[in-house]
Amino acid sequence: MEIRILGPIEPAVPPKPAQILAVLAVECGKIVPVDRLIDLIWGEEPPPQARKSLQVHISSLRRAGLPVEHRAAGYVLNAEPESVDLHLFRRRVADAGDEADLKVKAETLHQALGLWRGTPVVFAQTLEVQRLAAAEAWADAELALGRHSEVVDPLGAFVSEYPLAERLRGQLMTALARAGRRADAMRVFRETRRVLVDELGVEPGEQLQQLYRDVLEGARDSRRNYLPRDAGDFTGRDRELSRLLDSDGGVWWIEGPAGVGKSALAVHAAHRLADRYPDGQLFVDLHSPSGALDSLLRAMDVPSARIPESAEERAALWRATVSGRRVVIVLDGVTSVSQVRPLLPGSPGCLTLITSRSRLCGLEGVRRIPLDVLSSDEAVTLLRRILGDDRVSAEPDQADEVARLCGYLPLAVRITGARLAGRAHWPVSKLVRRLADERSRLDELVADDLAVRSSLELTYRALDENARSAYRIFGFLGLPEVPSFLWMHLLDEDVLDQLVDARLLDVIGSARYRMHELVRLHARELAEAEDPQEEREDLVRRAVVAALSTVDGLTEQLFLAVPRMQDSLGIVATAARPTDKDAWFAREESLLTRLVERAAELGLAEIASQLAEVLVFAWFGLRNRYEAWERTHTAALEAVWKTGDLRLEAVLRCSLGQMYYKRDNLVEARSWFDTAQTLFVNLGDKRGEAVAMNGIGMVCRDLGEYPCALEALGRARELLESHDTEGVGHALYGIGSVKRELGDDEGALGTLTLAETTYRAAQSRRGEALAARGIGLVHRARGELDLAEEHIVRAHEMVAGTGDELLGCYTAQAWAKVLLRKGSFDPAEELLGTAMNGCRDVGDRFGEALVRRTLGELRLAAGDHHGARIVLTEALASFTDLGLPLWRARTLRDLGAVHARLGEGAGADRCWGEAAELFTRLGTREAGEVHQWRTRWHRLVSR
Structure with missing residues (x-):
């Protein structure tokens, strides 16, 4: 049953029982002593039969179905508090007080006030005070939401009920003034003054008088707009801007790296929200934090004489000054939470936008907006808005390249746009050429007072020495990302976290760090200026060793024309193997490739060659990663030429020959093998000569130059006989396959069987499988299909255990050909479909x-x-x-x-x-x- 006492009593009962019910409802669930009931109902002079009358009235309430029970000390209304409108009112007011969302707060208070239907029959004065407080809180929330016109009439009704409520009248004045009704607002003040003087003999308080002066002077918002100019070409950030424009005030922390556009977003949003915060739009640059509170107070027209000296007193005055007002404050360039706390207004009607390169930590009730670089489309759009559509449309590809070279960083794009805008005779392509050189790119990203370098410098100089050193190390490595298997050998994780907090690094995935391209160039520039060359080279050397210790543990035996020269390169695996090799290399390939190139750039020829060669046997050769194979070996070879190390040159040439061989570019492969073979002969390196001859023999075989192939492969076998069992297996396989093509079946079977045995002795499962397949091909050519299938199926099963998917395609094709010759077309076609997909996957x-x-x-x-x-x-x-x-x-x-x-x-x-x-x-x-x-x-x- 619902019981309503905020107005006429419901359910309807006679007057005295109604009073008793109201008292019991106020104390719902609590025992009210009999004497107290009598005092509240009949006052100081109750009738002689008051106790008996009370019992009679209680009985009438029970007959009406109300749960009034007698207890030893008195009576109790045994009902849930929420069934009584007064308690429901109080619960909603309390909920509103805890609510941060202004919209929810306003609606909850509106629902609470809607429970009132008139004057309560008991405790009227006390309950009316609670209603007035709720009404004032509701008005604050509505005004904070900018609903000025909507609250004028309800506030007018409340003022009529509470004519001496000065704060309520001030809220009505504020609503009228913000709704553009200044004359009505001044009339409310004059009426308020008359009522207070006539009724109480006092003048309106200082706050109300100041409000009157503000209204009288008019244009309050225009006098207090201290925002920087809004960017007319503001681009992107639709999602972030929408969050700010839909907000109901509070504190927002906009964070991101230097030049990403934090200030531009905050200022743009503040301008868009100016109408909703008419009491002031303020901006404080906390890159220079001194006097921030003084600046804010002066912006709010606080006289100098009233501004105290101590920071604590200034903070208190600041909160009092903006209390009840609608102000948007931009705090730009915050470096710590301690800077912010004294500047935060206490009023829920204010909006505070904080921009910072630091990550948020320790500030309560704040909402966070992280910013990253623009998308490629957004960056080009920004360039288009600065330059005009005609210039960008005339060179769309060049505009895309400018945006890319700027790393899609708004500041960099804006600078390049400004430079081009100031040079109407420059084509966009001219700036592309100037930006393409990494060594001078930061020099190009300067326009008037805008510069990427100086923006980064500000963040860098705020770091401690350990973090600065880590920043320079990260930049000099020259890698866009640094995973744990590298940084754990070079850098301290706690120091890296400092760079993350300063937004100079981003964490991606698990313990993997990324540095923006322009930030990396700045860090590299500082490393070259501040760190000795020996230390820089040692850093890259240690990084390559760290990579080698991981990659070398992942190498496998491959059937290559050039067997791996591991013993001469002296590599030792020490790191743990990744659990998913394919996924690991797919993720790290570009990084490892760049690491070889970086070592080669610094002249670290030997270690660059080591990593390049190991990658062939760990990944490039296994998955036909030809582009990375060529990049690493070309870079290493250029470094080797400068050192004059002919042996390393020969090794790399052999590997490049193998790469071209696998790419089916036989003429190019022959050229690399020939040069390598000459170098090895001149060096007296028998094993190297054999490696090159093996390659030459396989090329000659595929070109149909069989005498040359047999000569080269025979020479390779002879040279390798006592040095390299696996290499001998390669030579024997090549010789056997040539004999097969020439129709020497017996010779082919004998040689391929010996090759299989040799591979088995070398523990080369791939070689063994390849030799078994070759034996099967001889039997197939002779029409011995059962024998052919036996050997080929065995080869196919062995390959499945090695994970060499490409070789598995070749065994599948060989098996399919046996099946089709046996008339088993469907299983043959299925095998061929699988083989075709596998070959396409690796090109x-x-x-x-x-x-x-x-x-x-x-x-x-x-x-x-x-x-x-x-x-x-x-x-x-x-x-x-x-x-x-x-x-x-x-x-x-x-x-x-x-x-x-x-x-x-x-x-x-x-x-x-x-x-x-x-x-x-x-x-x-x-x-x-x-x-x-x-x-x-x-x-x-x-x-």
Whole structure:
């Protein structure tokens, strides 16, 4: 049952029972002594039968269904407090007091005041005081929300009820003035003065009189707008700006690195919100913190004579001055929370925007807005707004490049825009060329009083010496990111956290740090100016060693023309292996590549070469990462040339030869191997010579130059016999594969079997699998399909255990070809589909062409002649581009069969004729099979 006592009593009962109910409701759930009830109901002279009358009235309340119970000492209303409107009112007022959201606060107080329906029958004076306090709190919240016009009428009604409530009248004056009704506001003051003088014989208080003077003078907001000029070309930050514009005041901490646009956002938002904060729009530059409170007080028209000396007293006066007012304050360049605390207004109607390069820590009730650089589109839009659409549209790609070279940092983009705007004759491309040089980029990012370098310098000089040193170290490394496996060997985590707090570093992922490009250039500049060269080079050397200790533990045996020269490079793995190697290298590849280049830039040729070479066997060679392979080795080779170390040059040339070999650029690969071989011979390095000869032999094999291949591979085997078991296996495999192509099946089987045994002795599972596949190919060429499948399946299973997905594609293709020759087309096609996807994933052009040709053979065998023509034509084009005569000939032979099956005799003759010429010139096994083609398809061609 609901009980209402804030007005006429409900439920309706006779007057005396109603009074008793009201008293019990005020003390709901508590025992009210009989004597106190009698005193409250009948006063100091109760009737003789007051106790009996009380009992009668209580009985009537019970008959009305009200839960009034008798206790030893008196009576109690046994109900939930929220069932009584007074207690519900008090609960809502208390909730509003704890509420930070002004909208919720105002609505909660409005609901509380809505429970009142008139004058209470008991305790009226006390309860009215509570209602007045709630009304004033509600008005404060509404005014803080800028609802000036909306509150005029309700405030007028409250003033009529409480004519002597001076604060309430002041709120009405404020609402009228802010609603543009200055004359009405002054009339309220005059009426207030008359009522106070007539009723109480006193003048209005100082606060109300000051309010009157403000209204009388008018234009309060224009006198107190101390904001810097708003940027007319303000760009981006839509989400952050929306949060600020939708806010209901409070304190906001806008944080971000130097030049990211913190001040621009705060000032822009303050200008947009000026109408909602008409009592003042203030700006304080805390880069120069002295006198901040003095400046704020003077901005609010506090006379100098009233400003106290002590900071504590000034802070108290500041809070009193803005109490009840709507003020937006921008505190720019805050470096610590201690700077901010004395400057925060106590009034809920104020908005404080703090900008800082430091991360928030220890300030209660603050909302945080972190800023990062602009998006690429936003950065170009900002440039467009500064320069004009015509200049940017004339060179859109160059504008994109300017934004990129500026690192999408608003300050840098604004500076470049200002420079171009002041030089109408400059094309955008001219500034691109000037910004492209890292060494002078910060020199270019200066325009009048704007400079990226000086902005960063301010943050840097505020650091302690340890943090400054870490900043220079991070910059000199030249890496955009530094993961834990590097920094743990170079830097202290606590010091790095200082750089994070100063917004000179960002944390990404787990214990991984990133530095903005322009910040890195500044840090590198300082390192080169302040740190000795020996220390700088030692830093990079230690970073490379840290990388080596991790990467070397991830190397694997690969079947390469150039076996890894680990023993001569002297690398020792000491770091723990990442649990997911592929994911780790995918994440770290660009960083490791850049680290090799950085070491090479500094002339650290040997250690740059070491890391470059280890990366081949850990990742580049395994996953065909050709671009990174080429970048690292080219950079290392340039450093080696300067040192004159011919042996390291030969090693790197061999590796580049291998890279071109794997990319199917055989002519280029041969050139690198030839030069490396000459260098090794001149150095008297037998093992190096063998490595280069192995590479030359594999290139010659693929080019169809079989005598050269056998000579080179035989020489490699001879040189490696007592030095490198795995290298011998490589040579034997090459020799066996050449014998297979030449039709020397017995020689091929013997050599490949020996290669398999040799690989097994070297514990090279990849080599063993490759040799097993080669043996299977010999049996397949001889028509021994069961034996072929046995060896190839064994090879495929071994490869699966090594994780070499590309070699698995080749074993899958070989197996599929056996299956299609057995007539098992569906499983063959499934294997070929998997192989094709794998080759495409790593960009293996030869593998794709090989699988495509096999698919053509499958279509031909299955009777899909048109489908076979399509895929075989594509394979032929690929083999022609790759310069592989044997595979071109084999594909022409198959295309000739397609033409024959389609009854196209001329087409068949043309393809077979060219194929026969190639096979004869190469001297391969197919040269002896030419006469069989026409016999086999003669009947079909003659139809």
